[in-house]
Amino acid sequence: MSEKSILIRARGLAKTFRPAAIETPVLRGISIVIRSGELALLMGPSGSGKTTLLCVLSGLLRPSAGEVELCGVPISRLPDCAAAEVRRDKVGFVFQSYNLFPALSALDNVAEVLALKGTPREQARGIATEALARVGLGARLGHRPGELSGGERQRVAIARALAGSPALILGDEPTAALDRHTGMDIVQLIKDQVSERCGVLLVTHDIRLTRFADRVIEIDDGQIVSDGVAVAADETGGGSGG
Amino acid sequence: MATHGIRSFTLNPYLFTTTTNARRLLNVGENQAMYYVIDLADKQCGPALAAWMKRQPDIQLLDTATWSKKTQAFWVSGSGAGAALLFTAILGLFVGGVIVGQTLYSMTKEHLLELATLKAVGARPFELAGFVLWQVAFLAAAGVVSGFVLALVLKRVLENAGLTVVVSPETVGLSVMATILMCAMASITSLVAVYKLEAATVLR
Helix, strand or coil, X not given: CCCCCEEEEEEEEEEEECHHHCCEEEEEEEEEEEECCCEEEEECCCCCCHHHHHHHHCCCCCCCEEEEEXXXXXXXXXXXXXXXHHHHHHEEXXXXXXXXXXCCXXXXXXXXXXXXXXXXXXXXXXXXXXXXXXXXXXCCCCCCHHHCCHHHHHXXXXXXXXXXXXXXXXXXXXXXXXXXXXXXXXXXXXXXXXXXXXXXXXXXXXXXXXXHCCXXXXXXXXXXEEEEECCCCCCCCCCCCC | CCCCCCXXXXXXXXXXXXXXXXXXXXXXXXXXXXXCCCCCCCHHHHHHHHHHHHHCCCCCCCCHHHHHHXXXXXXXXXXXHHHHHHHHHHHHHHHHHHHHHHHHHHHHHHCHHHHHHHHHCCCXXXXXXXXXXXXXXXXXXXXXXHHHHHXXXXXXXXXXXCCCCCCCHHHHHHHHHHHHHHHHHHCHHXXXXXXXXXXXHHHC
């Protein structure tokens, strides 16, 4: 019997934006379950609602309808502060543009997020050092983001996401700003973190990432159009999950 | 009598001369009111002279302390000079507040992505506000120190020119409090911007 636990359970999600009184439905009745031990890709064309779905699943946005449970907590019903607390304890983020603090060293970038969790400063630096060593940056602790390559910056971002031992890693186009080779290395690194206690959901356009995925969820026009076991794409970009 | 080293910000300089000369130079009639400084050659005569003067209906006798207070009251509230200074100080606070507010806001805006990232990964509102408050503390400290140094330099320059400037501990304390209050007021816009910041912007 699998030890996999449900990390995200979303039912009937809808999200409508109302800029200047014009209703723009972005998500239409999405239901989805993400478990630990799997790397799931959320794919779809631009404007299909991928990023909005990631925001709603992580509690960064409230759904207009439906409900999200994150690690068993009904995050969509919580006030912002309580939702932030759930994210702090359960989620690690990897962003497309790394979103590192330019004035801080790699070590401090990772330690700062641990400090938010209340980890004592010295202990946070110890954990951050270990996390950076795990992503191959043990020799670059004192470097600031401006002194690192794109791939190294994304490794720092991954170390930051991993340092808090999250149950769920959410990534928004983590390879979009990287060259092909570095991008594949980064996704392999993320894949290596998948375990019985940790799952990964990545939003991506990059069809080559399907070879790392256990599951591919395709979304179009705010609806899931396919959800299934990934089929590895060839290097020319043909084939996809489904 | 010739003097030197005397300055006044009024148009009438202090003049040490005889009463007749003073009246002539100031174009004041014999029966018009004037203030006289009495410096007794024989201090023993003081009480008797004071008693005599108090009996005169058209003479007001003031000791040094009372004269000082009366003069201060005149310049601070009885003349336009006090109001002008107060207005200048309030205007300075207002302009300073606007400048500090703009500086803080632009510093905050520069770091919105980082703040949104912190919010996304679970920072509490007071932790985000801490970012702004550190900048406020820095600006307030910089303002207090630079203002104090400037005041000391001006004091020295004016003293060399013969004008005594009193920088009392009360004045310093009030200035520090006014600066801190101004910085705190100026930080409101930035704090609101941080509070209203949408964490979801990091994923857009």
